[in-house]
Amino acid sequence: MNIDAAIVGIGCSTFGRGLADSQLRLAATAFKNALADAGLQRSDVDGLSIHLGWPLGPDYDRIAEGFGLEIRYVNQSWLHGRFVTNALQHAALAVSAGLADVIACVTAVSFTRERGFLGGPSDIEGNREEGGTHGEAPPYGLTAPAGGAAIAMQRYMHLYGATSSQLAAVPIAMRNHALRNPRAIMREPLTLAAHQSARMVVDPLRLFDCCLISDGAAVVLIARSDRARDLRQKPVRIIGMQGTRSGRDEFIFAPRSLGINQQSARRSAARPFDLEVFAQAGVARENVQGFYTYDAFSPLVMFALERFGYCGAGEAAAWIQGGRIELGGALPVNTSGGLLSEAHVAGWNSICEMVRQLRGTAGASQIANAAVLQWGTAWGDSVILTA
Amino acid sequence: MTSYKKPRPRIGPDNEPFWQGCRAHRLMLPTCRACGKPHLPPGPVCPFCFSDELVWQAASGRGRISTWTIVHKAWFPAFKDETPYNVVQVELDEGPRLTSHIVGAGDRKIQIGQRVEVVFADIDEELTLHGFHIVAP
Numbered sequence: 057m058n059i060d061a062a063i064v065g066i067g068c069s070t071f072g073r074g075l076a077d078s079q080l081r082l083a084a085t086a087f088k089n090a091l092a093d094a095g096l097q098r099s100d101v102d103g104l105s106i107h108l109g110w111p112l113g114p115d116y117d118r119i120a121e122g123f124g125l126e127i128r129y130v131n132q133s134w135l136h137g138r139f140v141t142n143a144l145q146h147a148a149l150a151v152s153a154g155l156a157d158v159i160a161c162v163t164a165v166s167f168t169r170e171r172g173f174l175g176g177p178s179d180i181e182g183n184r185e186e187g188g189t190h191g192e193a194p195p196y197g198l199t200a201p202a203g204g205a206a207i208a209m210q211r212y213m214h215l216y217g218a219t220s221s222q223l224a225a226v227p228i229a230m231r232n233h234a235l236r237n238p239r240a241i242m243r244e245p246l247t248l249a250a251h252q253s254a255r256m257v258v259d260p261l262r263l264f265d266c267c268l269i270s271d272g273a274a275v276v277l278i279a280r281s282d283r284a285r286d287l288r289q290k291p292v293r294i295i296g297m298q299g300t301r302s303g304r305d306e307f308i309f310a311p312r313s314l315g316i317n318q319q320s321a322r323r324s325a326a327r328p329f330d331l332e333v334f335a336q337a338g339v340a341r342e343n344v345q346g347f348y349t350y351d352a353f354s355p356l357v358m359f360a361l362e363r364f365g366y367c368g369a370g371e372a373a374a375w376i377q378g379g380r381i382e383l384g385g386a387l388p389v390n391t392s393g394g395l396l397s398e399a400h401v402a403g404w405n406s407i408c409e410m411v412r413q414l415r416g417t418a419g420a421s422q423i424a425n426a427a428v429l430q431w432g433t434a435w436g437d438s439v440i441l442t443a
Numbered sequence: 444m445t446s447y448k449k450p451r452p453r454i455g456p457d458n459e460p461f462w463q464g465c466r467a468h469r470l471m472l473p474t475c476r477a478c479g480k481p482h483l484p485p486g487p488v489c490p491f492c493f494s495d496e497l498v499w500q501a502a503s504g505r506g507r508i509s510t511w512t513i514v515h516k517a518w519f520p521a522f523k524d525e526t527p528y529n530v531v532q533v534e535l536d537e538g539p540r541l542t543s544h545i546v547g548a549g550d551r552k553i554q555i556g557q558r559v560e561v562v563f564a565d566i567d568e569e570l571t572l573h574g575f576h577i578v579a580p
Contacts, residue, residue, distance in 0.1 A: 175518040183450055193542035194450035195572060197514055197522045198530045207532060211510035214555040256527075259513040304490055315509060316532070318483065318490075318540060 061148035062284040062291035063441070064158070065094025065277035066408040071239055071399035074168045075271040079113050080122055082273035083164035087123060090275040095288030096158060101277070103129035103156030105147035107139035107402070108163055111180050112170060119162055129156035135165070137350035138189070138300065138308060140403040141437040147278040148294045148439075157283060163404040164273035171269055175200025190309055191317055201309075202266055205353035206258040208310035212355065213260060215314070215323075218373035220260050224251040225376045226354040227264040227396050232382055234393030236420040239405075241270055242397040265354040267395035274404035276411070292414045292441050296337025301330070301436030308435040311359045311369065326365030330436060333364075337440035339428055341365060344440070346413060346423050347387050348406045348431045351394040357381070359434035361389075383421060391421045407431065414443035447566055448521035458485040460499045465571040468563040470502040472537060483539035504561035506535040506575075508545075511553045529553055533575055546574040553577070 067089025069082040077085075091098060104127055109115045112135040120127045131146040133139040147159040172178045182188040182199050190204030198207075212218055227246060234240035246264060254263035284291035307316045315321030334341055341364070349360040358372035366387060367375035381389040392398045392409035399405050412418040413426040423429075432438035454462050464471030472481035475489035476496035488495055511531040517523035531553060532540050545553055546562060559575035566572055 177450075177519060183453070191542065193530065194519075195452050196530050196542060196544050197449070197519060197525075197528055198512070198542060199450070200516075200518045203512060203514065203530065206512040207510045207530070210512055211555065214510070256513070256515045258515060259527075315534075316540075 058152065059148050059294055059297065060152045060280045061278050062281055062293045063276055063411050064279045064284045064287045064289060064291055065090040065096060065275075066411045067091070067093055067275045068239070068401070068405070068408060069164070069273040071241055071270060071272035071401065071405070073241065073268075073270050075166065077271075079164040079166050079273070080118065082166070082271065083114075083119065083162050083275070084123060086164065086273035086275040087160065087162065090160070090277050093289060094277050096277065098123065098125065100158045101125055101160050102127060103147065103150055103159035104162065105131040105143045105150065105159050105278075106162050107133045107135055107143045109134055112173060113164060129159065135402060137352055137403055137433065138435060140350060140407070141297075141431065141433065141439055142300065144276070144278070144294070144407065144439060145297050145299065145437070148297065151278055151280050157279060159278045161276040161278065161404070162273075163275075163402045165400065165402055166271045167269045167400060168271055174269065175202070191307065200258070202258045202261055202353060204307070204309040205355050206261045208307065208314060208316045208359075209260055209355040211314055211316060212310070212370070216370035216373065220262065221248060221252060222373040222377065223260070223265060223354050223358070224248050225381070226351065226357045227251060229376070229379075229382045230351060230390055230394045230396040230398075233388075233391050233421060234397035236383070237392050237398060240393040240398040241268055242393065261353060261355075264396070267352045268397070268400045270399045270401070272399050272401045272405070274401045274408050276404060276407055290415050290443055292411045292443055294439055295442050296333045296339065296438070296440035298333040298336070298436070298438045306435065309353070309356065309359070311362050311434070323369040325368050326363060330363055331365060333430070333432070333438040333440055337442075339440055343428050344387070344430045345426050346391060346410070346429045347381075347389045348410050348429060349389065350403045350433045351390055351396050352400075354396070356434045357389060360432055363434060363436055364430070364432045364438065383423070388423055391418065391423065410441055414441060447570070449519065450521075451570055457487050461485050462570075464499070464501070465563060465573050468571070470504045470535075470561050470573060471499045472502045472535075472539060473497045474500045481537050481539055483541055502535055502537050506533045506559055508532070508553065508555055508557045508559060509534040509540055510555060531575065533559055541573070544574050545577060547576055551577060554580075
């Protein structure tokens with residue numbers, strides 16, 4: 057089956073901290089905005105593909121009931137960066153297969169209200185047997201996702217001589233992008249000195265290496281090309297996808313085979329296995345004009361760049377210096393500011409930004425003549441979008 | 444059970460012998476009879492050869508630090524009085540890695556590659572936690 061899917065509408069709520077609205081209310085706002093953007097009616101939406109849901113938000117049926125939808129296709133995982141691409145890919149596969157005509161990917165978060173969940177005593181996921189998926193070890197006080205990114209980065213620094221000052225290039229790039237983006241929460245410049253003097257959270261991650269805890273919603277609408285061409289916006293086509301890589305040599309917050317948890321410690325450069333998305337899209341990596349990733353913690357950006365072969369194993373810390381990942385650089389990353397500086401809307405803020413870029417409506421953040429953009433994560437899943 | 448407020452390990456059929464071993468001050472590893480490899484975290488089958496034939500064998504209790512962190516933020520109220528505190532991954536001489544902590548490090552800097560040896564702390568009548576001492580730079 058070939059993929060025949062395009063993003064035909066995007067909508068967001070306000071992004072902020074301590075927003076009074078419920079998650080469902082934020083989602084409704086984003087949903088209305090996405091329908092208006094696409095020129096679609098609520099009754100046109102017949103599928104939901106979400107990574108919202110219990111325990112951090114309403115399930116698909118609450119959304120369908122609350123918004124008065126009639127749904128004939130559902131995919132739901134849970135609120136995790138791991139499942140951003142999963143939700144998008146399932147929507148693309150389902151419309152391609154005719155299981156639905158228009159699928160809404162709905163994400164709404166109220167992290168400021170739920171912050172006790174994030175690594176604290178009410179974190180059901182992090183406290184499960186053998187800890188959560190980020191290498192949590194609750195009896196030893198490694199209870200938050202940041203811990204997994206920290207222990208991976210600590211080993212990376214040891215192996216390759218990378219430093220916290222080099223790592224700072226990631227949050228500084230994200231902040232510079234946020235300064236151009238009126239939707240972004242963080243609108244003050246971030247200097248290297250401010251990064252280095254900020255409090256340590258979990259060594260070597262300092263405050264600005266950790267994403268925002270914020271509130272907001274984003275909705276992305278997916279349809280086949282026959283439907284997309286009649287709608288209001290220029291369709292943004294999904295031309296390549298690859299799924300999450302998993303196995304004994306994988307840990308979601310480290311490059312493969314860094315030697316975290318039970319990974320082997322034999323590093324290798326990106327293999328064909330890691331690069332299937334480019335072949336499927338018929339696009340050479342050199343033609344990708346912007347890279348978008350789940351920047352929950354600064355190291356994840358470096359790890360994703362290595363995963364997709366933009367640089368070699370252990371080279372990312374040096375590679376990201378000098379503005380290379382900023383607008384105007386060779387490979388701008390997360391041009392709306394990402395989770396580190398725009399808002400933590402579970403990555404969908406960056407998916408919406410990719411769509412704006414490919415439509416040519418990204419304003420002060422626009423990549424000139426943007427035609428091919430990649431979303432890819434440290435854990436190996438990816439989509440390539442084109443206009 | 445005591446007034447111990449920190450998270451306790453969630454013990455189930457696959458990892459119960461590991462934590463029983465800690466009660467007896469022995470570090471036990473599920474080891475495959477078919478291919479001979481030990482693994483962690485404890486699973487129902489050998490992750491290398493998929494054999495069901497696992498036996499629990501005592502590890503040497505020695506290894507080296509493969510990575511570490513210092514946690515400065517008190518995500519859990521019960522850890523608040525100890526922040527900042529360390530968490531390490533130890534690569535056991537038998538191969539598997541174990542997340543634990545260094546006890547009695549004092550002012551000594553924790554570094555990747557340091558040799559360590561297991562120690563046990565009896566928390567209450569049901570729980571003993573493993574930890575490690577640094578034994579060589």
